[in-house]
Amino acid sequence: MQPCSREMQAMNSLLSPTQQIPLQDLQPNGNSGTHQAQIHNPQFDPTSSHDDFLDQMLSTLPSCSWSDLKSPWDPPKSDETPPSNPDNNVGFHYDEILASKLRQHQINGGGGGTTAAMKMMMQQQMMLPGRPIAAAGGGGLTMPLHNDIVDGSSFKSPNQQGGEGSVQALYNGFGAGSLHGTNNQSPNQPQHFHHPQGGNMQTQSFGATAGTVMNQSQASGSTTGGAPAQPKQRVRARRGQATDPHSIAERLRRERIAERMKALQELVPNANKTDKASMLDEIIDYVKFLQLQVKVLSMSRLGGAAAVAPLVADMPSEVGDCVQTTAGGGGSLQRNSNGNQPSANNDSLTVTEHQVAKLMEEDMGSAMQYLQGKGLCLMPISLATAISTATCHSRNPMINKGSSSNHPLLQSNGDGPSSPSMSVLTVQSATMGNGGLDGSAKDAASVSKP
């Protein structure tokens, strides 16, 4: 609750002189396009001292209480026919007024840059999806928070760029709240003044950034009463958080990346990994697997069973490390060509293997023709694995051949594991392992049915 009480203090201190401002700016709300001019021309005088400024403010505004702020939310919303933009302007307008006021309190002439920051923030806000926050409560609280945000930015006046970044970054979080505050209608109105609750909600939803802002608000609350001789450069941040604009931007980036990772997790099957790195690996393997499936399926459409392309070693782009013969065609092919292929039993397979190995020694083309005659094909191990896992077909024996060293090594493929990634990995690792065992020629045949 402490942050909320601090917020309350900050708000009271900040808004008592300036509470009439939003009202004035909210009421003539039809001219949403000119509110910028409104801000700057009559009220924004960078050269005046803050005393003069305060006098200006108080003179130009009718006196009204904080409670009257409730009502101005309604007319602006009902008046404007285009629902989103003028409401946005109302919210921004509101914050911009306060921002400009505070700016003048603290810095003379740093306002131009921050105005640009305001514009950028506005644009960013329009684009942001916003956060689910109690709207009017969020809107109400956005004011002091925004003040503090601007304080933060103006504090860093020597580092204008950073100030703008921080304002932007914080505004993305908080201003979005005000955005939704203006957009959301009556149900949130009664909450407008429930500052503690709103503060609670805000702090909880914004977490660290709210914490930082509240620290800033405390600092600014103490300083905005009088003329601060020096802006506080170092605001004590909450533990684990930082007021550095770069880290805030980094945090936002990380959040965005986390969102996208979550979306990807839903797309990829077997996405039960909590670790981000392993999740990325899963994603990579899944993409590889899908691309492989496309290749396999485009092969399978070449006129049925017997005509599947024997991919010879001189077509490296499609073959990969090793080639592999599968009895009865590929997995999907097997499904398609049920009646066409004789199901080879183990003995004939071994014989076939030896035959093909012999032929391969002499002439690749003849080996291919032999295979074709038998209704077999030569394909990369990865492809065959993909087929076998894609179709969950585990009945046919798989024969692997390693052609990297020109010595055909026959090696069992084993049963295709459930996940495509695992299958690819095991086959690849097995391939690598066999690739090293160069010397053993045809005798090193080991075929096992999965």
Next chain:
Amino acid sequence: MNNPHHLNPTSLKSRFTTRFLRALTKIRAQKPISSSSPTEIFRRYRRIKVAADKSMAYSVRSRRIWSKAMLWKLRSRSYRRQDPCSGRRSGKTNQAIMKKSSNENTTTRREDGVGFVEEADELRQLVPGGETMNLCNLLDETAHYIKCLTTQVQVMKKIADFYSF
């Protein structure tokens, strides 16, 4: 009547299917199926795969970076096949476009700060046009790419099943 294949005439699936089937019929019309030499078959396979990728990329138009990159790749490859000089030219323009997009996403090469550089690089190689994207956009593009790939595989499987009997 409930059409199980095309629930929505404007969905990605139906767009891809119509384009792909059209391309397949064109390929079938071009060459007789009787070609049995390995290279011929390989070429046919290649053509079909290219048709599949192309129809997928066309269904997505240029709304996505990866589809744009894939279309460029396919186009430059086809140009190279027809005429070496024009292939070089289109290759250059391809480079220019890639450079331009990489200038727009100037944050490609810096350390992302989340420590997934190796995986990110591998993903960049997999997703077409991924070299010019920062991690955030890359993940976005990957999600859409995966969605499109699954659609492609589904449709192709169904077609293969349909024509195998």
